[in-house]
Amino acid sequence: MTTKKDPGSTVFFRLTIDGQSLGSFNGCDGLAAQVDIEQREEGGNNGHVWQLPSRVRHSNVRLTRPLTEETTRVMAWISSVATGIKRPTAQIEALRADGSLVARWGLLDVVPVSWTGPTLDPNSPAVATEVLEIAHHGFTS
Template identity: 85%
Template sequence: MPKEDPGTTICFRLTIDGQSLGDFNGCDGLSAQVDIEQREEGGNNGHVWQLPSRVRHSNVRLTRPLTKETVKVTAWISSVSTGVKRPTAEIEALRLDGSVVARWKLLEVVPVSWTGPTLDPESPAVATEVLEIAHHGFMS
């Protein structure tokens, strides 16, 4: 029986409202934090209630070497100037054979920033881009 790939060679596919913006080789910031409020109850000195309040979601940063799909990313960012539309996004973690390891659906996504490559003929580094997006939470 073959062992399942532990996910050491993963890429991340970003889709915005069904339109693929391509594959990225790095993804950071898929997280959520629940704020907790402590409430002391009168007459109950041995207990403090821990009550959940807000859920906060961090921005997601996707990185990749520069590709021809960069045009799709910059077009999406440029579209914000004509009115903010908050689409749904999907990030899929894929193995090299295309099988899905995990999938996250993000609500009401907006681009926060895009950083293109530094083009320096004296630097042998790979030209990369970074896309940062904000969202209002995960959906099932």
């Protein structure tokens, strides 16, 4: 009898840029694509309106995690943009707590959009977190 892994178990996300690990994140949102549709009405054909795909839009991806020493890798990547824009390929892997792979997304032509560090307030005992936002030009396998 084979054991089925629970897809709803705790998942974390590992980000690599051109094979260089930027560490693990506990939150990931924005993995989405939207196809713009143009509607065309054909003369003499009143039965329907043609729905034609045009552009594909990809939303920015936001990754969050508690502040770690891996932040320096993220800052180095963001700083590298100042010396010239290079659009590498990224991989985001969703992993279970035991490290087994749930899913993988390849992102084409990635560029950092923003990084937000923690709010350091002694009156707030919350975990110090960081948010990395990246833009891309599409998915790859």
